Amino acid sequence: MSAETQQAAGVIHDLGYRSYDGKRLGRKSIIAALTWHSFRSAFGFGRSAKAKIVPVIALVGLCLPAIVSAFAMSRGNPRLVDYDTYVPVLRDLLMTIFVAVQAPELVSRDIRSHVLPLYFSRPIKPVDYPLAKYLGFTAACLVMMEVPLLALYAGSIANVHGGAQVWAQTRALIPGLLVGLMWAVVLAAISLFIASMTGRRAFATGAVAIFFLLTYTLAEILLQVESPPDVSKVVPGGPGAPPGAVHIVQGAPAVIPLAEKVSGLFSPFTLFDGVRMWLGATDTGDNVPKVGGFGAIYAVILLIALGACLAGLAARYRKATLS
Amino acid sequence: MDPSSRSQAVIETDALTKVYPGPSGGVTALGGLTVRVAPGVTGLIGANGAGKSTLIKVLLGLVEPTQGTAKVLGHDSVTGGEQIRQVVGYMPEHDCLPPDVSATEFVTHMGRMSGLPATVARERAAEALRHTGLHEERYRQIGTYSTGMKQRVKLAQALAGDPRLLLLDEPTNGLDPAGRNAMLELIARIGEEFGIPIVVASHLLGEIERICDNLVAIEAGRLLRADTIDSFTKASQTLLVEVEEGRDALARELGKRGLTARPYQRALLISIASDGDGDDDRTFDAVRDSVAVLGLPLSRLEQRRHQVEELFRDDDQLEAADVR
Numbered sequence: 001m002s003a004e005t006q007q008a009a010g011v012i013h014d015l016g017y018r019s020y021d022g023k024r025l026g027r028k029s030i031i032a033a034l035t036w037h038s039f040r041s042a043f044g045f046g047r048s049a050k051a052k053i054v055p056v057i058a059l060v061g062l063c064l065p066a067i068v069s070a071f072a073m074s075r076g077n078p079r080l081v082d083y084d085t086y087v088p089v090l091r092d093l094l095m096t097i098f099v100a101v102q103a104p105e106l107v108s109r110d111i112r113s114h115v116l117p118l119y120f121s122r123p124i125k126p127v128d129y130p131l132a133k134y135l136g137f138t139a140a141c142l143v144m145m146e147v148p149l150l151a152l153y154a155g156s157i158a159n160v161h162g163g164a165q166v167w168a169q170t171r172a173l174i175p176g177l178l179v180g181l182m183w184a185v186v187l188a189a190i191s192l193f194i195a196s197m198t199g200r201r202a203f204a205t206g207a208v209a210i211f212f213l214l215t216y217t218l219a220e221i222l223l224q225v226e227s228p229p230d231v232s233k234v235v236p237g238g239p240g241a242p243p244g245a246v247h248i249v250q251g252a253p254a255v256i257p258l259a260e261k262v263s264g265l266f267s268p269f270t271l272f273d274g275v276r277m278w279l280g281a282t283d284t285g286d287n288v289p290k291v292g293g294f295g296a297i298y299a300v301i302l303l304i305a306l307g308a309c310l311a312g313l314a315a316r317y318r319k320a321t322l323s
Numbered sequence: 324m325d326p327s328s329r330s331q332a333v334i335e336t337d338a339l340t341k342v343y344p345g346p347s348g349g350v351t352a353l354g355g356l357t358v359r360v361a362p363g364v365t366g367l368i369g370a371n372g373a374g375k376s377t378l379i380k381v382l383l384g385l386v387e388p389t390q391g392t393a394k395v396l397g398h399d400s401v402t403g404g405e406q407i408r409q410v411v412g413y414m415p416e417h418d419c420l421p422p423d424v425s426a427t428e429f430v431t432h433m434g435r436m437s438g439l440p441a442t443v444a445r446e447r448a449a450e451a452l453r454h455t456g457l458h459e460e461r462y463r464q465i466g467t468y469s470t471g472m473k474q475r476v477k478l479a480q481a482l483a484g485d486p487r488l489l490l491l492d493e494p495t496n497g498l499d500p501a502g503r504n505a506m507l508e509l510i511a512r513i514g515e516e517f518g519i520p521i522v523v524a525s526h527l528l529g530e531i532e533r534i535c536d537n538l539v540a541i542e543a544g545r546l547l548r549a550d551t552i553d554s555f556t557k558a559s560q561t562l563l564v565e566v567e568e569g570r571d572a573l574a575r576e577l578g579k580r581g582l583t584a585r586p587y588q589r590a591l592l593i594s595i596a597s598d599g600d601g602d603d604d605r606t607f608d609a610v611r612d613s614v615a616v617l618g619l620p621l622s623r624l625e626q627r628r629h630q631v632e633e634l635f636r637d638d639d640q641l642e643a644a645d646v647r
Contacts, residue, residue, distance in 0.1 A: 017454065017517040020447060020485040024409055024438040033435045046428055048464075113421040118480060121383055121413035122436040123405040320385040322376060322415055322492075 030124050031132045038136025042102045043143075051105065055144075058098040062091065062148040070155020079156050079169075083149055083176025084281055088288075092269045095187060096212040098144055103191035104204035106133050111199035120320035130196070130313045138188040145180030149173060179276055186268055186302060189309040196316045215267035222263030223270070223289055256292040264289025265301050274298030333488050333520045334360035334382060338391035341377050341544070352377035354544040355391065360522060363536035364514035366552075367524040374544035375524045376416075379490055383408055396487055409438055412486030414477045416493040416524075422466025426457055429465060430480050437484025444483070451479040454517075455509060471502040478509070489513070489521045495530060507534050564610055565590035565623035576613040582606065590623065 025033075037046075044051030065087045069080040081087055107130075110116055119129050153173045157166050194211055195204040264270035273288045278295025291298055341353040353374045369375045380386040382395050384404020393400040395407045421429065430451055434444035452461045455475040460468070465476060474494060481489055494510060495503040511534040514521045525531045532538065532552060540547040564584075566573055574584040574591055584591040595606045614621050 017513075018450070019517075020439070020443060022443060023440065025440060026438065027405065030436055030438055033441075037432060037435075047423060051423075109421060109423075114415075114417055114419045115421055117415045117417075118413075118419055118433055119436060120385055121408055121411070121415075122433075122484075123409040123438055124436070125405075126385075320380075322380055322383075322385070 027124050027128065030122065031128050031135075034119075034124075034129070034132035035136040035139070038106050038133045039139045040136075041106055042137055042140030044105075054101045055098065055140075058094045059144060059147065061094050062086075062144060063151050065090065066148050066152035066155055069152055070159065073156060073159035079152075081152065083152065083173045084179050084276060086148065086152075086176070088273075092212075092216060095141070095144060095183065096209060096216075099141065099187050099191035100205045100209035100212070102140065103137065103188075103195040103208055104201040106137055107192055107196045108199050108201045108204040111196070112201065116317075117322040120322065126317050126320045127314050130192070130317045134188060134192055134310065134313065137192055138184050141184035141188050142181065145183050146177055149176045149180060175279075175281070179272065182275065182302075183272055186272070186306050189306050189313065190268060193309040193313045193316075196313055212268065216269050219264055219267035219270040219289070222266065223260065225263075256290045260290055261292045261294040262297075264291065265298065268302075268305070271298055271302045271305070275302055331361060332359045332394075333362055334358070334393070334395050334522065336378075336381075336391065336393040339378075339381065339388050339393050340390035341374075341381060341386060342389045352544050353381070353388070356541065356544060356546050357391075358539055358541075358546050358549050360520075360539065360549075361537055362520040364511065364521045364523065364534055365537045365539060366528070366531045366535035367522050367539050367541070368526070368528050368531075369524075369541040370526050373526075373542050375541065376492070377544070378541070379413070379492060379524065382490065383411065383413060409484075410487040412437075412481030412484055412489045414481040414489070414491045414494060416496055418473070420465045420473055420476055423464055425462050426452055426465055426468075426476050426479070427461045430476065430483050433480040434483035439484060447483050447485060448479070451482040452476075454482065454513070455479045456505075470497050471499075471505065474498060474502070474506055475509070478506075482513070486519060489519055490524070491521060492524045493526070494523060495525070495527075503530065507531065510534055561626075562593045562595055562606060562610065563587065563590050563623065563625050564593065564614075564621070566614065567620040567622050569617060569619045572617055573613055573619060576617055577609060580609040580613060582609055595626070 043055045065081050156169045191208045194208045198204050264274045270289050274291045275298050277291045336358050339353050339356040343350045381393050384400045384407050398406045430448035431444050434448050495506050523531050535552050539549045577584045584593045
C-alpha cells in the first residue's frame with residue numbers, strides 16, 4: 001500500500017491480512033454455538049447490566065422459598081414446600097414474567113434489527129436458527145425451574161439425618177425435576193412462538209404475558225365456578241325430582257362433573273397440573289384441576305400445543321429472506 | 324472462452340432463471356442469465372428490481388433457481404449451498420446490526436456462525452475490525468456508531484469468516500460523499516491486497532466503476548453486458564453538448580459527420596464512438612468542427628458518466644448492440 005492511500009484511508013492500519021486455513025466447524029457445531037449464545041442471552045450475558053435485572057430477580061424470587069424452607073428445617077420444622085408443586089402461584093407468575101421478558105430478547109430483537117439475513121447467509125439451514133433458539137431457551141427455562149428445586153433439595157438433605165431420609169428426599173425430588181422439564185419444554189415453545197410474531201419487544205412481551213395470564217385466569221375461574229358445592233350441603237333428590245338426579249350424597253366421594261374435568265385444559269399451567277395428576281401426583285390444591293378420567297386428554301392437548309408452537313416457530317423462519 | 328479461464332471463474336451461471344409464482348405466470352426475476360465472474364473486484368450493476376437481490380439469494384443457495392444453474396467457487400448453488408455459505412462473506416444492503424452489543428461481541432458471534440472455533444472467531448473479529456478501521460471503537464455498543472461505522476461493521480462481519488469471495492450489496496448505501504470514498508477505498512484494498520474476489524452490487528455505475536476490474540450489468544433479470552471495466556466505460560461514455568441556440572442545426576451537422584445526436588433537455592447527447600484502438604478523438608473533433616462551422620455559442624461540453632438506469636434506458640444503440 002502506498003503512503004498516499006494510507007493517508008486517504010485515515011484510520012486503516014496496515015498490518016497485513018492473514019487468512020485462516022484451520023478447521024471450519026460444521027452445521028451441528030454452529031447450531032451448538034448458537035444454542036449456547038441463546039442460553040446466555042436468556043440471562044442477559046453479553047448484554048448490558050440492565051438486561052440481567054429480570055432474569056436475576058426471577059431466579060432469586062424462585063429460590064427464596066427453598067432458602068426459607070432450609071432455614072425452617074434447621075429449626076426443626078418439616079420441609080415447607082413440595083418438589084413437584086413447589087410454590088404454585090409464585091412459580092406461575094415468575095415464570096410468566098421470565099418468558100415474557102426473555103423470549104423477545106432471543107427472537108424479537110433479531111427481527112427488529114434485521115440481523116436474520118446474516119444468519120441465513122451462514123452455513124446453516126433456515127430452520128436451524130429457531131431450533132437453536134428453542135434449545136437455548138428451553139435450557140434457560142430449565143435452569144429457572146430446577147435450580148430452586150436443587151436448592152430446596154440441598155437445604156433439605158443438609159437438615160435430615162440418615163441415609164433413608166436422604167433417599168426419601170431424593171425420591172421426592174425426581175418427579176419435581178421431571179415436572180420442571182415439562183414446564184421448560186412447553187413454556188419455551190409457546191413464548192418463542194408468540195414472540196417471533198413481532199420485532200417490537202414491548203408488543204412481544206405484552207402478548208406473551210397476556211396469553212399466559214389470561215388463559216391462567218380463565219382456567220382458574222372455570223375451576224372455581226365448576227367446583228362441586230360443599231358435599232355436606234347437598235340434599236339428595238328434591239320432592240318430585242326423578243330418582244338419581246343428584247348423585248352426590250353425604251359421605252360418598254364426589255363424582256367430578258365434566259365441566260371441572262375440562263376446565264383445566266385452557267391454560268398451560270393447569271395443563272401441567274393436569275398431566276402431573278394424571279401421572280399419579282397426589283396433591284389436590286384448590287387451583288388444581290381434578291382431571292378424573294380425562295388425564296390422558298391433558299397430556300394429548302399439551303403435546304398438541306407443544307407441536308403446534310414448534311411447527312409455527314419453524315414455519316416463521318422457513319423462508320430465508322435477505323431483507 | 325477457453326477451459327482454463329473457465330476454471331478460474333468465481334461465479335458462473337448458465338441460463339439462470341428464477342420465476343416467483345404469482346398471478347398471470349408469476350414474476351420473472353431472472354430470465355436466463357448466463358454470466359461468468361472472474362477473480363478481482365466485479366461490479367454488479369443494475370437498477371432496483373433488475374434482479375440483483377434474487378441473483379445474490381441464488382448464489383448463496385437460499386433460493387432454488389427455476390431453471391439453469393449457478394456455481395460459486397465450484398460449488399453448485401442447489402446442492403452445495405452450505406459449502407458456498409461457508410466460504411462466502413455477505414454484506415446485506417439494509418441495516419442488519421443489533422444496537423445493544425459491542426462490535427467485538429457481534430463480529431465474534433457472526434464469525435462463530437461462519438463455523439470458526441471460539442478462539443479463532445475472537446481473533447479474527449479483532450482483525451476484521453482493525454482492517455475496517457474500527458479498532459479503537461470496538462468495545463462500544465453498535466447503537467452509538469455513525470452510519471459509516473455501521474457499514475464498516477457490516478463489512479467486518481462478512482470478513483470475519485475468512486471468505487474466499489465477498490458479496491457486498493450496495494455497500495455505500497446511506498453514506499455521505501466522504502464516507503462513500505472511504506468505503507470504496509476499503510473495498511478496493513480488500514480486493515487488491517487481501518486478494519479476496521469481491522462482487523459489489525450497486526445501482527450507481529459512476530460510483531463503483533473506479534474500484535472495479537470487471538463489470539456485469541443486468542436488467543430485468545437478463546445480462547446486459549459483462550466486460551472489463553475499460554471496454555465498459557469507453558462504450559458507455561457520452562458527450563453532452565449544450566449550445567445557447569441552434570441545437571437542431573447542430574444535430575443535423577453532426578449527422579452529416581456520421582454522429583448520432585439525441586436531444587436531451589436543452590442539450591444534445593452524443594455517444595463517444597470508440598473504434599477499438601483507443602482513438603476517441605474523432606467524436607470530439609467532429610463536435611468542435613460542427614460548432615465552429617455553424618458559429619454557434621457553445622455553453623457546455625462535458626463527458627458524462629451515467630447512472631446505469633439512464634445509461635441503459637436511453638442508449639438504444641448500446642442496448643441493441645449488447646443484448647445477446
